[in-house]
Amino acid sequence: MMSPSSAGSSPKKNMCQHPVVYRGMRVKCTQNVDDEIGVAFGYINKHLRAAHDEVARLREKDLKNLLSHKKLYLVLDLDHTLLNSARFPDITTTEGYLYEPKQALVDNLKDSLHRLKHMQIMMTKLRPRLFEMCIFTMGERAYALEMAKLLDPQGIYFNSRVIAKEDCTESHRKGLDIILGHESAVLILDDTAK
Structure with a gap:
């Protein structure tokens, strides 16, 4: 053994x-x-x-x-964040207008309300933008406008809200004094602390 x-x-x-x-x-x-x-x-x-x-x-x-590669993951929630879906049986009688054909809906719903062919019992509405967005760069206006066209070709998100270094009231500093929104309602996302 x-x-x-x-x-x-x-x-x-x-x-x-x-x-x-x-x-x-x-x-x-x-x-x-x-x-x-x-x-x-x-x-x-x-x-x-x-x-x-x-x-x-x-x-x-x-x-x-x-x-x-200087990247991070961006993980976005779907329901109640980017969009909101409801089953037809859950739609209340006051929301009955949502059953109307798309062309009969009011303008602000036409582009955001969707009935997907393979999900016949659901209606999906894209969430409204929660921010009035603007671009604020220490680059020159010509550059900023070209980048705005690249990011938002239809002018839906930024419209005319593009601020460049020549708009600043202080040299080499982004100040909230030229933002029309109240300071307490402004969120700034920037790659530099100053």
Whole structure:
């Protein structure tokens, strides 16, 4: 009779350590796996799973790649953030006008209200913009206007609200004194603290 040490490696050492599973099978060695390991990535493929340590390794690698390209992830909520959907049975009688054909709706609803063909029981309304947006740059006006056209070709979001360095009342400083909105209702997003 052979001792466990003379019989070769232990069963644990013979187990495949490949951390990705597809349809219950380890990807590299095709060993079947009965237990569900790690994290499911159903949004990529409904049969794909990865061990927690592999997920951590991939996240670390992705972070280095993102930062080297000076990018971050922007994760946006859908319902009650970018849009709002309602099932037809949930629409109240006072909201009955929403059943009207699109051309019969008031102008502010025509472009934001949608009935998707493959979702016949739902109506979706894009959320209104919660901000009056403006561009404020220390670049020159000609540049700012060209960039506004690039970002907003129809002039829907910025319209004429494009402020450039020649509009500033203080040299080399963006001041709220030239913003028509009240200071307590202005949110500034900038890459520099000053």
